[in-house]
Amino acid sequence: MSIVVVGSVFFDTVETPFGKVEDVMGGAATYFSVAASFFTSVKMVATAGEDFPPNEIEFLQSRGVDLSGLKLQPGRTGRWAGRYHEDMNVRDTLDLQLNVFADFQPVLPTGYRDSRYVFLANIDPQLQQSVLDQLSAPGLVGCDTMNHWITSSRPEVERLLGRVDILTINDEEARLLSGERNIVKAARRILEMGPKSVLIKRGEYGVIRFAPDSVFAVPAFPLEEVFDPTGAGDTFAGGFMGEIARSGDTSETGLRRAIVYGSVLASFCVEDFSLARLRTLTTDEIEHRYRQFVSLTDVDGV
Amino acid sequence: MSIVVVGSVFFDTVETPFGKVEDVMGGAATYFSVAASFFTSVKMVATAGEDFPPNEIEFLQSRGVDLSGLKLQPGRTGRWAGRYHEDMNVRDTLDLQLNVFADFQPVLPTGYRDSRYVFLANIDPQLQQSVLDQLSAPGLVGCDTMNHWITSSRPEVERLLGRVDILTINDEEARLLSGERNIVKAARRILEMGPKSVLIKRGEYGVIRFAPDSVFAVPAFPLEEVFDPTGAGDTFAGGFMGEIARSGDTSETGLRRAIVYGSVLASFCVEDFSLARLRTLTTDEIEHRYRQFVSLTDVDGV
Numbered sequence: 001m002s003i004v005v006v007g008s009v010f011f012d013t014v015e016t017p018f019g020k021v022e023d024v025m026g027g028a029a030t031y032f033s034v035a036a037s038f039f040t041s042v043k044m045v046a047t048a049g050e051d052f053p054p055n056e057i058e059f060l061q062s063r064g065v066d067l068s069g070l071k072l073q074p075g076r077t078g079r080w081a082g083r084y085h086e087d088m089n090v091r092d093t094l095d096l097q098l099n100v101f102a103d104f105q106p107v108l109p110t111g112y113r114d115s116r117y118v119f120l121a122n123i124d125p126q127l128q129q130s131v132l133d134q135l136s137a138p139g140l141v142g143c144d145t146m147n148h149w150i151t152s153s154r155p156e157v158e159r160l161l162g163r164v165d166i167l168t169i170n171d172e173e174a175r176l177l178s179g180e181r182n183i184v185k186a187a188r189r190i191l192e193m194g195p196k197s198v199l200i201k202r203g204e205y206g207v208i209r210f211a212p213d214s215v216f217a218v219p220a221f222p223l224e225e226v227f228d229p230t231g232a233g234d235t236f237a238g239g240f241m242g243e244i245a246r247s248g249d250t251s252e253t254g255l256r257r258a259i260v261y262g263s264v265l266a267s268f269c270v271e272d273f274s275l276a277r278l279r280t281l282t283t284d285e286i287e288h289r290y291r292q293f294v295s296l297t298d299v300d301g302v
Numbered sequence: 303m304s305i306v307v308v309g310s311v312f313f314d315t316v317e318t319p320f321g322k323v324e325d326v327m328g329g330a331a332t333y334f335s336v337a338a339s340f341f342t343s344v345k346m347v348a349t350a351g352e353d354f355p356p357n358e359i360e361f362l363q364s365r366g367v368d369l370s371g372l373k374l375q376p377g378r379t380g381r382w383a384g385r386y387h388e389d390m391n392v393r394d395t396l397d398l399q400l401n402v403f404a405d406f407q408p409v410l411p412t413g414y415r416d417s418r419y420v421f422l423a424n425i426d427p428q429l430q431q432s433v434l435d436q437l438s439a440p441g442l443v444g445c446d447t448m449n450h451w452i453t454s455s456r457p458e459v460e461r462l463l464g465r466v467d468i469l470t471i472n473d474e475e476a477r478l479l480s481g482e483r484n485i486v487k488a489a490r491r492i493l494e495m496g497p498k499s500v501l502i503k504r505g506e507y508g509v510i511r512f513a514p515d516s517v518f519a520v521p522a523f524p525l526e527e528v529f530d531p532t533g534a535g536d537t538f539a540g541g542f543m544g545e546i547a548r549s550g551d552t553s554e555t556g557l558r559r560a561i562v563y564g565s566v567l568a569s570f571c572v573e574d575f576s577l578a579r580l581r582t583l584t585t586d587e588i589e590h591r592y593r594q595f596v597s598l599t600d601v602d603g604v
Binding site: 087205297 | 389483485487490504506507508518519521524525526558595596599600602603
C-alpha cells in the first residue's frame with residue numbers, strides 16, 4: 001500500500017572530511033521518499049521554489065513518487081549548509097534559509113486522504129497535526145521531531161505524540177523530550193506520552209526500538225567509508241516505513257525486519273554525498289545487504 | 303578447561319553520579335577471574351600487598367579461582383581512584399598508586415604452565431610476553447592493552463600482537479593503535495598485525511568483532527540503571543574467554559555465543575558498584591539474561 005510523507009525539500013551544501021557538494025537536492029521528505037520508493041509508492045507533501053529543477057521532478061517521478069502534493073511556489077527552495085567534523089557524529093550548521101518553506105502549509109490532495117500509512121517528517125508539530133486532521137483513516141502513523149520543537153513547542157509535540165504509533169528520534173532528542181539521561185528510562189517516559197513504539201537512532205551505533213513489552217537493538221552496518229551522514233535518519237525512516245507499507249506486517253517480526261531494511265537503506269545513503277548512492281541503488285543490492293545484515297547480528301552465525 | 307589470567311589486583315575508590323565506594327577490590331585480573339569463574343576454573347597470576355584481606359582471598363577461592371599465582375608482597379596493594387561524569391562514558395583518574403604492582407614480575411606456578419587458554423589483561427606488553435614464554439603450549443591467547451602502552455611501547459605491543467589470537471580493545475585504543483579513524487579500517491589494520499580476531503568494546507553501544515572473513519556486532523544489554531562501569535571491559539573478557547574455555551568451541555558460532563555471554567556478564571557488572579553484583583550472581587540469572595539478549599537482537603523476533 002502507498003505511504004504519505006510530509007516534510008521538507010531543500011538544497012544542501014555539505015562539507016565532510018571527504019569533500020564538498022553544493023546546492024544538491026536534500027530535505028527530509030526527499031530522503032524519505034526515495035528510500036521508501038524501493039518498497040512501495042510514495043505520495044509526497046512538501047513545498048519548493050520556482051528554482052526546483054525539472055530533472056529532479058523527473059527523477060522523483062521515475063522512482064514512483066507522486067508529486068501532486070509538492071507545491072511549487074514563487075521564490076526560492078530552502079537552503080541548508082553544514083560542515084561535518086572529523087568525528088562525523090558532530091556537525092555545524094553554516095547557513096539556513098527557509099525561503100518558501102517558511103510559509104509551508106501542508107495540503108493533502110484528495111487522492112492522498114484515504115492513505116493508511118503516513119510519515120510526518122521533522123516539521124512544526126502543529127503542521128504535523130494538520131496533516132493527521134486531513135487523513136480520513138490513518139492506520140499507522142510514524143513521526144520524527146527535533147530539539148528545536150521539543151524546546152519551543154513542547155505542548156504541541158506532546159499533543160502530537162498522543163496521535164502517533166511510532167516515533168523515530170535520536171538519543172539526544174530522546175533525552176531532551178523525556179528529561180531522562182538513561183536511554184531505557186527515556187524511552188519508557190516517551191512511550192507513556194502515546195506512541196506504541198519509540199525508535200532511537202544512534203548514528204554509527206545503530207537503532208534501538210522500545211515497545212511496552214519488547215526491546216530490539218541492531219548495530220549500524222559497519223562501513224569502511226562514510227562519506228556523508230546527511231539524510232541517514234530520514235532514509236532509515238523511509239526504508240522502515242516503506243517496508244511496513246509494502247508488507248502490511250506490523251507484528252513484532254514485521255517491525256524488526258522493517259528496522260533492518262531501514263538500517264540497510266541508511267547504510268547505502270551514507271556511502272556517497274547527498275542522494276547520490278540512492279540514485280543508483282538496486283533492489284538486488286538491498287536484498288544482498290539485508291542478508292549480510294542478518295548474518296552480522298545472528299548469534300548462531302551463518 | 304581452566305584458564306590462566308594475568309593482570310592487576312587493585313583497590314578502587316570510585317565515584318559515580320549514583321554514589322561512592324572506597325577501597326573496594328578491583329583490578330583487571332579480579333574482574334576477569336570472577337566473571338570467568340561462572341564458566342570454568344581460573345588460575346590467577348597477579349600481585350597484591352600485605353594489606354590484601356583474607357576475606358577476599360576466601361571469596362575468590364570460593365569462586366574456584368586458583369590463587370597459587372597471586373604473590374602477596376611486603377607493601378601495599380595498588381590503589382586507583384576515579385570519578386565518572388554525568389555521561390558515564392567519561393571518567394577522570396583522581397589518584398593512582400601502583401605500590402607493589404610497580405615491581406610485578408609474573409611467574410607462573412608449575413601447575414599453570416600447560417594451560418591451553420590464557421588471557422593477558424592490560425599490563426606492560428613485555429610482561430604479557432613473558433607470560434607467553436612460560437606457557438608450554440598455549441592454544442588460545444586473548445589479550446587487552448591500553449593507550450599508555452600503545453604510545454610508550456608500540457614495538458612491544460606489535461610484537462605481542464604477533465603472538466595472540468584475540469585482542470579486546472576499546473574504540474579509542476583501536477584508532478590509536480591503527481592510525482585509522484574509521485573503525486572497520488582500524489580493525490583491518492590490527493588484524494594485519496597478527497590477531498585472528500579483534501573485539502572492539504564500545505561501552506553502552508556493545509561489541510563488534512572483526513575477523514578476516516566475518517563481522518559480528520551486538521548491542522549492550524539495555525539497562526535502566528548503570529551504577530558503575532568500572533571493570534565492565536574485563537568482566538566482558540572474563541565471560542567471553544571463560545565460555546570459550548568451557549565449551550572448547552572456537553567456531554564462528556562458538557565465538558559469537560561467547561561474545562553474548564561476555565556481554566551478559568558485563569551487563570550485570572555495571573548494575574552495582576565494583577564487584578557487588580557479581581558476588582551474588584547465579585548461573586540461572588546468566589542463562590535467563592542470555593535468552594533475553596538473544597531475543598533483543600533476533601531479527602525474526604522471539
